[in-house]
Amino acid sequence: MNVRRVLLVLVVFLLVAPPAWSNGEISVKDPWVRQNPPGTSVTAAYMVIENLSSAGDELVEAGCSCSASASIHVTEMREDSMAMKKVASIEVPAGTSVALSPGGYHLMLEGLSGDIKESVILELKFRSGARISVTAPVLDPPEASRRSHHHHH
Ligand SMILES: [Cu+2]
Numbered sequence: 001m002n003v004r005r006v007l008l009v010l011v012v013f014l015l016v017a018p019p020a021w022s023n024g025e026i027s028v029k030d031p032w033v034r035q036n037p038p039g040t041s042v043t044a045a046y047m048v049i050e051n052l053s054s055a056g057d058e059l060v061e062a063g064c065s066c067s068a069s070a071s072i073h074v075t076e077m078r079e080d081s082m083a084m085k086k087v088a089s090i091e092v093p094a095g096t097s098v099a100l101s102p103g104g105y106h107l108m109l110e111g112l113s114g115d116i117k118e119s120v121i122l123e124l125k126f127r128s129g130a131r132i133s134v135t136a137p138v139l140d141p142p143e144a145s146r147r148s149h150h151h152h153h
Helices: 003-016 141-149
Strands: 026-034 042-051 057-064 067-078 081-086 090-092 097-100 105-112 119-126 131-139
Touching (some): 057 105
Antiparallel strands (some): 026 042, 042 097, 057 090
16 A cells, blocks of 8 residues: 555545544443533533444543543432432443433533533543543523423424
């Protein structure tokens, strides 16, 4: 292969490369973070994680420069109340996608460094070693529920 051919292959690869928050095997769609009420220091992030590979994977760690900590949580119905608990990981079986959404899995962002604005960058780490950075827009709750219910005025 001569240099020109190598460059051509590189250019084609860059043109077809998936969006920023995909590594070709794991793809993250529709990320968003709930706007924290003014003065509070906790919020949650949501997204859909798709595993495009033929091997199962697991989200094992998350981080955000916007907060002191980010942990993986699940909201569960217990008796007749909702409760959240920390989980070690979220399984994403091969060829499937898992939704992090209000009332279910979410990333709990605790110790916010201030009121979050516009967007935050989430870092996701998978058992396979894959690491993905995701830019998640900050949505306030009414906007967030419009988005999740696809309601139009
Ligand atoms: Cu939580």
